[in-house]
Amino acid sequence: MYAPIISYPSIPSYPLEVPDATGGSSFQLRKMERIAVHGKNDLLIPHRKDYYFMVLLWEGSGRHWVDTTAYTLKPDTLYFTVPHQVHLKEVLQPVSGFNLNFTEEFLALDSSGVLRQLPIIQNPQNGHELHLAPSDVAFVQDILEKAYVEYSAAQPWHRTVLLAYLHVLLVYLSRLYTEQYCTSEKADEAALLSKFRTKIDASYSRHHDVATYADMLHLSAGHLSEVVKAQSGKSAIAHIHERLVVEAKRLLFHTEYTSKEIAFQLGFEDASYFNRFFKRLTQQTPLHYRLATREMYQ
Incomplete structure (x- = not known):
């Protein structure tokens, strides 16, 4: 049964809240092992995130609204949104995967400006999910595993290393985005x-x-x-x-x-x-x- 629609007088916007200092206040990488996403009440009401949000899901199900479109969550899929879209999570089955969040501030560390122009960031087709082949899941998961080790250890220059991992990840995802959404564009x-x-x-x-x-x-x-x-x-x-x-x-x-x-x-x-x-x-x-x-x- 669909969850009832409850309206609110305004839509709150949430900044990225990082529980430790490894990514500053602009980068967060979490590993989820059968996490039941229902503990934080504000996830169950319409809200905006002022940061980029990505989830690589390999286990779990449920529905996640982006603006007025509902997505039924599926394993071996990457979900992504850009800042300030409206989110609404319905109660989910326990999920496993990686949750990656980063802000415009973190992207600005890339002095070349390349990351900001990538299709997965620009999202010209307004897509929110990438279907991954087994080889894609393996590649993306491997990059995120390596980034998670670096994120957790917080060694010197860790932000530089995290940016390098993010660069590889976003370029790879942009190739998949182009294949799935905009193959005919010059x-x-x-x-x-x-x-x-x-x-x-x-x-x-x-x-x-x-x-x-x-x-x-x-x-x-x-x-x-x-x-x-x-x-x-x-x-x-x-x-x-x-x-x-x-x-x-x-x-x-x-x-x-x-x-x-x-x-x-x-x-x-x-x-x-x-x-x-x-x-x-x-x-x-x-x-x-x-x-x-x-x-x-x-």
Whole structure:
């Protein structure tokens, strides 16, 4: 039976809490041996994480919501999210695997900037799970085992070593990501699409037009639109609108904010225009969406 949907007046955002000093406050690696994930109450309500979250699972089951999508957990799978998405864990069966968490601050230790541009970090296709072949499980688990030894020992220069392990891991996962999500993209144009989506994530509540994002990327609006359309099959303005709809759905699904309050948070000056905008893109009014989705998952 599905867990009942319970809404909250606001969605809390949690920083990375590291129980020891081995990774500072920006890196955490935990090994899970049949851990029952139900002890911390805030995991069972909608919340955001302000860090990157990855789990390599080789045993266990259950469901984990990311935004308004539920994922049924499966062994031999890697689950991942980027900062500030909405999470909701339902009560899980005991799980075994590795949980890796790191912040933008830790990524910034990579002076080359390569890690920040990798597909698994940019996540242009908005994916959240990678299906691993046995050889992939073995490789990823081996890297995490080695990193866990280093993380636990906290030897001199351990952050440098951890960054090196993370570099290998993220490059490997990015190859798998590309195979599973974006096999047809050209590297340079795919990078532009990723940068465009990153700009949208940072500014969607303030800027709703393509020209502003083109200026941020030092491009003409026409060229940006052409590349985005070729890479994703969707127009540039569709990406902006979809990001607004995703956030609107998060707030409608997980909070009790009114349509007017949500419209204001998303940068709409007129609540009635927001209602028409939402209905045009979803074929539902905000109120109908809220009622229908909550009824569906009761």
